[in-house]
Amino acid sequence: MIELKDVTKIYEVNKNESVRALSEINLKIKEGELVILKGSSGSGKSTILSLIAALSKPTSGEVLVDTKKISKLPDNFSSEYRRDNIGFVFQKYNLIPNLSVKENILLPLVPLNLDAQSMHQMSESVMQRFHIEHKQDVLVRNLSGGEQQRAAIARANINNPKIILADEPTANLDEKLSLHFIEMLRELKASNKTIVIATHDPLFFGLDFVDREIQVHNGSLVL
């Protein structure tokens, strides 16, 4: 389902300096698979996620999702691809603090021009699923870290994406809330989503429902 072929990613810091984030990596992730990308900060985990989400393009090589060459998509088509296929949970959640939980969750649906009734039903369903419905009218800036994360996960799932990507999802959570997130992950896995998590949190290692753990080190995959 997801395939990275000979992908290299170099970030140009300035004219004389560049950082090689990924070096000719090859990776295949099957549909419904849950993969943990583990490694220290700066190893290239987040870069892999941003390439799969078509948030950035490789310097060379290609990224395919369902045989579609997403690394070759023009920007306007990349946005469509993300809207239809990707749910992204960011490390800092990237919620809009001055909007309520429900408004944040509804945001991915805005470009779809759905009727109000459908949008309401979809948001209710996803808020119930991720246990945040009791906070739906509260402004995001007034939520705790765990609640913000649940809102972020609900938002990532509102358009029922095939692929869920999460970048250090428990970096700002205590152990109890992290374990709660892992339980939500188990539910998502059961619904046959393809999930890729970039993390260095040991709580994710050795979980029974995780299909693969891949070590990323200095821009290469350690197999």
Place this chain on the structure above:
Amino acid sequence: MILTPEVLTLFILNILFAFFAIIAFVLSVKIFLQWDLNATTQRQYILEKQSFLAATIIKYIFAIKVPLFLFFIFTLDKISHVLTGAMCAAGVVDATQYGTYLLILKVINLYIFAYWLMLHRADMKDENQPYTKRKFGLFIAAFFLFMAEVIIEGIMFGAIDVDKMVSCCGSLYSSSATSYVSNIFRIDTEVLLVLFYGNFLLMGLFYLLKNRYLFALSNLSFIVSGVITLIAFFGMYIYQLPTHHCPFCFLQNDYYYVGYLIYFLLFIGTFSGIGAGLLPGSNTSRNKSYKISLLFNGLYVLLLSLYPLLFYVKNGVWL
């Protein structure tokens, strides 16, 4: 040399456009020579980024240049007030040896720039960007025409001598004039009208036959027959003067700026018609181009036809 605020505006815009067009030209040559969408090399990814930058620059230059043509005509009309003898833009065009060539070049460029914009739009609608190479190839050719326009425009405004007397449109567009324009007054009115309405009917016929190439060709010929008939016949009724044929005077306030509407209708109509033949796209988009072309050309024919008809109803005679 003449420097009015309008001329200065054109100068400044031309300098800005030329600067950015040179950047876009360099990028376009690279893209045209090296583009290979299937390649996954670093060079191709850089080209993809550069193509976005170059296309954006070109898009904005052309998107401004197309309506700027109207401003150019407005400027000519405005500076006619300071040239002795000039009554409208015609006098300014004739004030130097470059005016006529510049005007013809601008009209050709107008169609090329608009075609590029349509090609770019079609390219951006398809995720495989099938027309990238073609649109940058076209820009490479259009760049030289664009630069020629900028240079000739500068030379023309620079060559205008405000102390020199120029001809007025009455002498330039009359059957007694010695210029090549006067040849059109030697064509019989009946022949002109048959060509004009016949050309429009042919357009309708080619639309029914769905022959896009003939439809485009009939639109191309309609630019010529439409303008000649406007100057030689319909102009007299717009001015209500049997001796006045100027293609510029009706751009003035005295005629409620109707000339802008007339030329706008002709441009949109013929451009869409030519586009239906030349532009890539689905049958749906082509059908849309056919309809826009017929609508605008039809409005052009209707608007021009109303002038002699209303004149006849009012006065009971033809000019």
